[in-house]
Amino acid sequence: MTKLKVGMIGGGGGFFGKVHQRAISIDATREVVAGALHQDPALSAKFADEWGVKGYTDYKAMIADWKSGKLELDYVTIVTPNFLHAEQALACINAGLPVLCEKPMCYTLAEAEALKKAVKAHKKVPFALSHTYTGHPLMMLARELVKQGKVGNIRKIETYYNQGWLATLLEKTGQQQASWRTDPKKSGISGCGGDIGTHALVNALWTTGLGVKAVSAFLTAIPGRKLDDDFNVFGKLSNGGTLVLLASQIAIGHKNDNGFRIYGDKGTLEWSQENAEELHFFDGTTRVTYFQNAPTDEVPEVLKSYGRIPSGHHEDFLEALANLHTSLERKIRVIKGEKNVPPAYDHPGVDEGVLGMRFLKAAVESSKKKGAWTKV
Numbered sequence: 001m002t003k004l005k006v007g008m009i010g011g012g013g014g015f016f017g018k019v020h021q022r023a024i025s026i027d028a029t030r031e032v033v034a035g036a037l038h039q040d041p042a043l044s045a046k047f048a049d050e051w052g053v054k055g056y057t058d059y060k061a062m063i064a065d066w067k068s069g070k071l072e073l074d075y076v077t078i079v080t081p082n083f084l085h086a087e088q089a090l091a092c093i094n095a096g097l098p099v100l101c102e103k104p105m106c107y108t109l110a111e112a113e114a115l116k117k118a119v120k121a122h123k124k125v126p127f128a129l130s131h132t133y134t135g136h137p138l139m140m141l142a143r144e145l146v147k148q149g150k151v152g153n154i155r156k157i158e159t160y161y162n163q164g165w166l167a168t169l170l171e172k173t174g175q176q177q178a179s180w181r182t183d184p185k186k187s188g189i190s191g192c193g194g195d196i197g198t199h200a201l202v203n204a205l206w207t208t209g210l211g212v213k214a215v216s217a218f219l220t221a222i223p224g225r226k227l228d229d230d231f232n233v234f235g236k237l238s239n240g241g242t243l244v245l246l247a248s249q250i251a252i253g254h255k256n257d258n259g260f261r262i263y264g265d266k267g268t269l270e271w272s273q274e275n276a277e278e279l280h281f282f283d284g285t286t287r288v289t290y291f292q293n294a295p296t297d298e299v300p301e302v303l304k305s306y307g308r309i310p311s312g313h314h315e316d317f318l319e320a321l322a323n324l325h326t327s328l329e330r331k332i333r334v335i336k337g338e339k340n341v342p343p344a345y346d347h348p349g350v351d352e353g354v355l356g357m358r359f360l361k362a363a364v365e366s367s368k369k370k371g372a373w374t375k376v
Contacts, residue, residue, distance in 0.1 A: 012037030105353025
């Protein structure tokens with residue numbers, strides 16, 4: 001099997017570029033070969049040298065070399081601040097180059113709608129959205145159990161993501177990750193909501209297949225910060241149920257406290273990212289715990305191919321992100337005409353990206369109106 005060759009846009013100056021690089025290489029079926037790793041040409045060259053890849057000062061030059069045959073690429077990973085996503089993703093998609101893009105998908109809803117239009121027009125150019133946690137096999141299993149009717153009709157979803165790293169004005173120290181995430185010119189209309197609230201949203205909606213019709217939101221920020229760092233939303237689900245979504249980056253002591261509870265008329269599913277290898281089901285009299293990579297009759301074949309090691313050995317964040325790359329890889333290999341490619345799981349893409357931007361817009365508008373119910 002020939003390794004897929006990956007280009008990266010951004011990622012050289014922050015920690016997450018290296019996270020993607022490791023996730024890409026984890027299965028030895030993909031490798032980063034080139035990158036425009038920073039907007040500063042000197043830093044881009046420096047990071048490319050450190051990574052041992054072909055460096056570009058501009059992502060457009062990388063795409064041009066691919067189109068002319070000077071560079072071999074199978075897809076591109078975009079790891080830049082939010083305000084750059086749309087321009088870069090559109091350039092790749094319109095050139096015919098598949099994309100895995102970090103979330104939130106775009107800076108504005110209008111950009112998201114334009115990107116969706118381009119993706120739908122280029123049906124043989126796959127686009128994936130990097131909601132890492134959906135790559136956890138037990139989050140994928142939760143989705144399958146919902147489809148199988150395990151919890152019955154869903155009445156309520158509680159979904160959450162709590163961090164404490166922005167409990168002080170860290171951006172005032174020049175810390176890069178804090179600086180751009182709290183800057184409306186780079187992050188967009190929502191800080192905490194865009195950064196981790198969208199994860200909580202996808203936890204709820206991608207896992208259950210439901211939509212959200214309207215929201216009542218309360219967003220706050222500590223004095224001196226321009227964007228929300230605490231994001232609280234009630235929602236009306238498409239089936240009439242209730243959504244409770246809580247996200248915070250000022251929850252001192254919390255690292256990546258991310259998870260959900262799905263309440264149905266037959267039972268409850270509960271999962272936490274900090275204990276990602278267990279999924280719990282309750283039916284009122286019994287508690288069942290599903291363990292990662294432990295086969296049961298309820299685990300479909302498509303999920304089994306996403307586990308790498310026997311149950312009881314730890315697989316976590318890097319492997320979850322790698323699974324998103326795996327799903328995109330499988331789609332690309334099928335398009336290339338390769339045989340015996342395992343099926344690709346239906347991980348988030350452009351539709352979830354547009355939904356996330358609509359949700360953020362509605363939540364911000366609702367909060368400005370003191371929590372008034374606002375259509376998504």
